[in-house]
Amino acid sequence: xxxxxxxxxxxxxxxxxxxxxxxxxANKRDLPWRADQDPxxxxxxxxxxxxxxxxxxxxxFKQFISKYPTPRDLAYADQQEVLKTWEGLGYYSRARNLxxxxxxxxxxxxxxxxxxxxxxxxxxxxxxxxxxxxxxxxYNQPQPAVDGNVxxxxxxxxxxxxxxxxxxxxxxxxxxxxxxxxxxxxxSFNQGMMELGALICTPKEPMCMFCPVQDYCRAFQEGVQxxxxxxxxxxxxxxxxYTVLLIQNDKGHYVIEKRPADGLLANMWQFPxxxxxxxxxxxxxxxxxxxxxxxxxxxxxxxxxxxxxTHLVWQLEIYEAxxxxxxxxxxxxxxxxxxxxxxYPFPVSHQKMMKYLR
DNA sequence: AAGCCGGGGCG
DNA sequence: CGCCCAGGCTT
Numbered sequence: 001x002x003x004x005x006x007x008x009x010x011x012x013x014x015x016x017x018x019x020x021x022x023x024x025x026a027n028k029r030d031l032p033w034r035a036d037q038d039p040x041x042x043x044x045x046x047x048x049x050x051x052x053x054x055x056x057x058x059x060x061f062k063q064f065i066s067k068y069p070t071p072r073d074l075a076y077a078d079q080q081e082v083l084k085t086w087e088g089l090g091y092y093s094r095a096r097n098l099x100x101x102x103x104x105x106x107x108x109x110x111x112x113x114x115x116x117x118x119x120x121x122x123x124x125x126x127x128x129x130x131x132x133x134x135x136x137x138x139y140n141q142p143q144p145a146v147d148g149n150v151x152x153x154x155x156x157x158x159x160x161x162x163x164x165x166x167x168x169x170x171x172x173x174x175x176x177x178x179x180x181x182x183x184x185x186x187x188s189f190n191q192g193m194m195e196l197g198a199l200i201c202t203p204k205e206p207m208c209m210f211c212p213v214q215d216y217c218r219a220f221q222e223g224v225q226x227x228x229x230x231x232x233x234x235x236x237x238x239x240x241x242y243t244v245l246l247i248q249n250d251k252g253h254y255v256i257e258k259r260p261a262d263g264l265l266a267n268m269w270q271f272p273x274x275x276x277x278x279x280x281x282x283x284x285x286x287x288x289x290x291x292x293x294x295x296x297x298x299x300x301x302x303x304x305x306x307x308x309x310t311h312l313v314w315q316l317e318i319y320e321a322x323x324x325x326x327x328x329x330x331x332x333x334x335x336x337x338x339x340x341x342x343x344y345p346f347p348v349s350h351q352k353m354m355k356y357l358r
Numbered sequence: 359a360a361g362c363c364g365g366g367g368c369g
Numbered sequence: 370c371g372c373c374c375a376g377g378c379t380t
Contacts, residue, residue, distance in 0.1 A: 049375040056366065057375085090364030093378080127377045147375050167359070170376095194375060203373060233372085264363065309364060348365065 007158050008179055016157070016216045017182040017189060023212030024192030027199065029054070032061050037187075039113035039138035040071050040102075046133045047094050047125060054198070060089050071113070074099055075106040083267060083345035090348075092268060097125030115139045128174065133190065142186040144177035146170055149197025150190075154180075155229035156201060159218035164229045237308065241276040241315040243284055244305075246353065247296055249323050253335045254357075255294075256344065264312070269344040271353060272333075276317070292333055294325045302356070307349035318353060 028034070031054065033045035044064060048057045064085055068074035074082070079099060086095035101123040105113055113134070114120045121131040132145030146154075151164045151173050158176060162169040182189040200207050208220050219225040247255040257272045259265050272288070279287045288296050298321045305316040328335055336344075341354055 046375075051364080051374065051376060053366070053374075088365080090366085091376085093363065094376090097377080125377065129376060133375085145375095149375060198375075231373095266363090307364095309362095311362065 007160065007176065011158070011180075012216060013180055016180065016213055017184075019212045019216070020192045020196065021182060021185055021188045024188050024195055028191065028195055029199075032058060032065075037138050039115075039134060041065060042134050042138040043113060043126075043130075044098070046130045046137075047098050048089065050094060050130070051091060052089065056089070060086070071102050071105055071111045075103045075111075079267065080345060084343070087345045088348055088351070092265060092345075094125060096266070100124045101126065113138070115141070117141075117143065128170075136181075136186040136190045140185075140187050142178075142181045142183045144174045144181060145190045145194075146173045146177050147194060149194045149201075150177060152203065152229050153193055153197045153201045156206070156219035156225050157213060157217045159222065159224070159228070161228065161230045163232050165232045165234075234311070237311050237313045239313045239315055241317065242273040243276050243279075243281065244270075244316050244318045244350075244353065245272045245274065245284075245288070245296065245298070245321045246302065246318065246357065247272065247321040247323050249326055249335060251326065251337075253326075253337050254341065255296075255323065255325075255328070256334050256336060256341070257332050258334075264309070265347045267345075268347050270346060270350045273316075292328070292330045294323055294328055294330075294333075296321045296323045305349065305352060314349060316349065 033041055045061055048061055067085055068077060082095050082099050083092060086092055104123060120126060129145055129147050132143040135141040135143040136145055154173050154176055162172060200211050206225055208214055208225060214220055219228050256269050259268050261267055274284050285296055285298055298319050300320055302318045302320055307314040
């Protein structure tokens with residue numbers, strides 16, 4: 001007997017489906033991306049919702065769709081403008097991959113989001129979860145869509161103690177989800193699982209008293225819902241110190257720098273950052289001249305700022321500086337007025353410094 | 359399989 | 370401050 005069969009043995013699948021779907025229809029939140037089933041809008045919402053809370057996504061989704069209502073609008077947009085629209089949402093590769101994939105949809109599929117699992121899944125930024133979400137929600141196909149919510153719900157309902165941080169666990173939960181999914185209403189089933197995870201079957205203190213599938217939940221029956229899911233914790237981030245330079249010239253314009261096209265915060269803009277470990281606080285002006293070809297004078301320290309990423313911590317020491325330059329030769333740099341700062345996409349850490357300038 | 363890639367909210 | 374979280378890509 002296969003492992004999948006053992007876990008699902010004696011499980012009342014159709015009763016579970018009915019209870020979940022009925023609850024979903026009665027309790028689903030009225031969210032902007034649920035106004036219709038436009039595959040493009042479903043896609044945009046699912047990308048934004050990756051690792052991101054609903055409340056955070058709502059205003060971004062509205063602005064994004066009003067700016068780029070159709071795949072073609074997004075495909076032909078300038079990437080810097082797309083990043084500006086994404087500014088503050090984080091994981092900016094999502095925006096770059098989404099636009100890249102949409103361009104492929106326009107070029108290869110006449111602007112229509114493919115409903116073929118292989119075609120859809122091969123698009124940039126669409127992994128197993130997003131593929132299943134789009135196929136089930138927009139095209140009503142019975143495909144599993146296993147995210148963190150679904151793994152949490154299933155780990156409790158089926159009492160599975162696999163470490164959900166591992167890839168192998170996600171694959172296992174996908175086979176369970178594929179077996180459990182309603183073929184009558186795959187969209188409501190998948191969205192119901194995620195809605196249940198968000199509203200009832202929460203990470204801590206799940207509200208089992210209000211749970212529509214309490215009768216079918218093995219963890220609840222045994223009182224172990226608090227101990228599930230099992231998830232190994234990530235290790236601590238590395239702390240990296242930088243000196244940030246808020247450089248102004250005589251006209252009060254600022255020097256800003258475009259980050260590399262790859263890696264952390266790719267193609268975003270920032271106030272120049274000097275890696276303190278490599279350069280040392282005493283050689284910053286020299287180094288800046290060597291690196292960028294302009295002369296600066298470091299002035300007073302304005303403060304410290306700690307910014308935490310998933311696996312990295314920036315320890316920022318912020319200095320005011322001046323330069324006599326009015327133009328730059330280095331391609332990474334620009335000198336712009338304070339008002340023009342609003343036109344460039346900055347990560348949140350640098351937006352905080354910008355706020356401080358006003 | 360493990361590392362890389364943001365940000366906000368919570369207690 | 371540590372902890373949590375609607376993933377996917379690269380190596």
